[in-house]
Amino acid sequence: MTAVYHVEQIRTLESMGATQVGQPLMQLAGQAVADWVRSHVPTGQRILCVAGQGNNGGDALVAARLLKQAGYQIDMLFLGQVATLPPDAQRAWQDWQATGQPCLTALPSPAPSYRIVIDGLFGIGLNRPLDAGWMAWVDQLNLLAAPKLALDVPSGLCAKTGAVLGRAVHAKWTMTFIGLKPGLLTHDGPDHAGEIIMAPLGLDAHTLLAPAGRALHGADVAGLLAPRLRNSHKGLFGSVGVIGGAAGMVGAALLAGRAALKLGAGRVTLGLLDPDAPRVDHLQPELMLRHAEDLFHLAHLTCLAVGPGLGKSADAVHALDLALRTPLPLVLDADALNLIADKPDLANQLATRQGTTVLTPHPAEAGRLLGWQTAAVQADRLQAATALAEHFGADLVLKGCGSICMSCQGEWCINTSGNPGLASGGQGDVLAGVVAALLGQGLSGFDAVQLAVYLHGAAADKLVTEGLGPVGLTASEIIDAARAVLRGLTKRG
Numbered sequence: 276m277t278a279v280y281h282v283e284q285i286r287t288l289e290s291m292g293a294t295q296v297g298q299p300l301m302q303l304a305g306q307a308v309a310d311w312v313r314s315h316v317p318t319g320q321r322i323l324c325v326a327g328q329g330n331n332g333g334d335a336l337v338a339a340r341l342l343k344q345a346g347y348q349i350d351m352l353f354l355g356q357v358a359t360l361p362p363d364a365q366r367a368w369q370d371w372q373a374t375g376q377p378c379l380t381a382l383p384s385p386a387p388s389y390r391i392v393i394d395g396l397f398g399i400g401l402n403r404p405l406d407a408g409w410m411a412w413v414d415q416l417n418l419l420a421a422p423k424l425a426l427d428v429p430s431g432l433c434a435k436t437g438a439v440l441g442r443a444v445h446a447k448w449t450m451t452f453i454g455l456k457p458g459l460l461t462h463d464g465p466d467h468a469g470e471i472i473m474a475p476l477g478l479d480a481h482t483l484l485a486p487a488g489r490a491l492h493g494a495d496v497a498g499l500l501a502p503r504l505r506n507s508h509k510g511l512f513g514s515v516g517v518i519g520g521a522a523g524m525v526g527a528a529l530l531a532g533r534a535a536l537k538l539g540a541g542r543v544t545l546g547l548l549d550p551d552a553p554r555v556d557h558l559q560p561e562l563m564l565r566h567a568e569d570l571f572h573l574a575h576l577t578c579l580a581v582g583p584g585l586g587k588s589a590d591a592v593h594a595l596d597l598a599l600r601t602p603l604p605l606v607l608d609a610d611a612l613n614l615i616a617d618k619p620d621l622a623n624q625l626a627t628r629q630g631t632t633v634l635t636p637h638p639a640e641a642g643r644l645l646g647w648q649t650a651a652v653q654a655d656r657l658q659a660a661t662a663l664a665e666h667f668g669a670d671l672v673l674k675g676c677g678s679i680c681m682s683c684q685g686e687w688c689i690n691t692s693g694n695p696g697l698a699s700g701g702q703g704d705v706l707a708g709v710v711a712a713l714l715g716q717g718l719s720g721f722d723a724v725q726l727a728v729y730l731h732g733a734a735a736d737k738l739v740t741e742g743l744g745p746v747g748l749t750a751s752e753i754i755d756a757a758r759a760v761l762r763g764l765t766k767r768g
């Protein structure tokens with residue numbers, strides 16, 4: 276379990292920790308940076324250290340001094356005002372001055388060939404969008420060919436939300452202090468942070484403060500599904516129904532159904548809305564294809580996924596209404612969510628239903644459900660996911676880069692698997708089918724959503740590692756890869 280802390284909690288930890296470790300944390304931060312650089316960059320190389328006007332800049336100043344002492348050529352670009360530096364950073368500036376080395380206020384022209392750039396412009400103190408002047412600095416840094424090591428957070432990235440506030444440094448690595456921040460993991464965070472290196476600064480944050488959330492890794496979901504007994508039968512693994520597949524969108528329901536089947540559901544029946552829908556899936560003849568209404572007459576169903584290719588017809592509304600009235604665990608995706616956003620009576624039914632419900636909105640669907648613009652959802656994904664869970668009392672995933680899994684109780688984690696290979700039509704249908712398969716196998720809503728989201732992303736990562744995609748990865752390919760990843764995550768019997 277990798278803990279994630281809100282920025283305010285990091286501030287609390289900072290004040291608790293200063294007494295615990297008995298040294299200024301900035302010294303430890305600078306030391307951690309210098310140690311990392313020394314183990315990755317040969318001594319004597321030229322390094323650019325950039326410091327801004329807060330304690331993030333102080334970290335860079337400490338690191339610069341230690342690296343200078345260790346024999347590196349350091350260009351120290353200081354973009355703060357000495358008079359207004361916070362006390363620890365002020366001390367770091369004085370210590371740098373004592374080395375007799377200059378502080379640059381502009382990049383040398385032409386820019387030297389640096390081995391690495393250390394970015395200490397802004398950290399968790401960034402509190403508003405960068406103005407044109409600061410954006411120009413970030414642009415200049417990004418234009419340098421050298422890889423960037425961001426301190427704590429890539430400058431310009433909001434540590435809370437992962438939104439770029441005007442412009443942000445594209446780091447190859449981010450050394451983050453004390454604990455992970457949500458913004459490193461979701462939205463624009465992963466693209467800007469690169470590889471994350473944790474520097475706890477001698478603090479055992481966990482023992483000081485309960486984290487707000489977690490980063491979701493394979494280890495967190497390994498073993499959620501128990502190994503199957505030899506004396507098993509299909510009735511033990513759920514009978515999943517998928518409702519959707521209106522005219523022109525039958526494929527969406529097929530994808531969800533195939534995913535449910537290959538991720539272990541005992542039986543899968545599709546309830547298709549298209550009156551001319553095929554009666555058999557020739558690629559996956561194990562699937563049972565029926566009309567949507569028929570599903571409500573099947574006594575054996577243990578779980579329903581509603582939405583893939585559902586459309587918004589009167590028949591779709593009727594089917595959704597019936598589904599919400601069943602006590603079955605439900606997965607609601609795509610147009611099921613859009614209909615709920617449109618129709619207050621359906622929304623009310625959802626908010627008051629007793630059974631397990633898992634919502635799988637992408638940001639636009641989440642925005643419709645909340646009455647927010649999509650951009651507002653993306654501007655604070657964690658807040659949007661929290662608001663959805665509170666409003667509907669459902670477990671959910673807010674999809675996209677760094678998908679947020681949120682329980683109906685407000686427990687959350689941010690997924691670390693996945694890549695842009697998933698940004699293509701049909702991938703959400705597959706995810707809905709995987710969630711349904713796992714609900715059918717008896718997992719709780721929140722466990723099912725975490726395992727499904729992790730598997731879905733890890734399947735895409737597996738394919739990319741094997742040389743497929745990310746451009747052109749198809750949802751169909753993800754299904755088989757997810758099955759293979761699940762095998763590795765299931766407890767051995």
Ligand SMILES: NC(=O)C1=CN([C@@H]2O[C@H](COP(=O)(O)OP(=O)(O)OC[C@H]3O[C@@H](n4cnc5c(N)ncnc54)[C@H](OP(=O)(O)O)[C@@H]3O)[C@@H](O)[C@H]2O)[C@@H](O)CC1
Pocket residue numbers: 285286288289290300301304327328329330331332333334361396397398399400401402403404405406409426427428452453
């Ligand atoms: N917490 C910890 O445990 C530890 C923290 N440490 C380090 O401290 C960092 C946090 O330091 P910090 O609070 O001084 O904030 P930081 O990110 O340097 O920048 C704030 C400065 O920028 C300014 N400013 C803000 N937005 C702006 C904008 N858009 N455009 C222009 N200016 C803007 C803001 O000024 P304002 O104008 O808001 O008064 C302020 O001057 C943290 O990330 C980590 O690196 C480590 O030393 C050890 C452990």
Ligand SMILES: Nc1ncnc2c1ncn2[C@@H]1O[C@H](COP(=O)(O)OP(=O)(O)O)[C@@H](O)[C@H]1O
Pocket residue numbers: 609637673674675676677678692693694695696697698699700701702703704705706731732
């Ligand atoms: N850049 C990305 N990184 C990680 N996961 C992604 C990315 N883009 C899309 N995904 C995932 O792919 C799926 C796409 O779902 P959705 O947008 O509903 O697709 P569709 O409606 O076409 O089936 C979601 O699970 C989402 O989290």
Ligand SMILES: [K+]
Pocket residue numbers: 331394395396397398425426427428429430
């Ligand atoms: K930074």
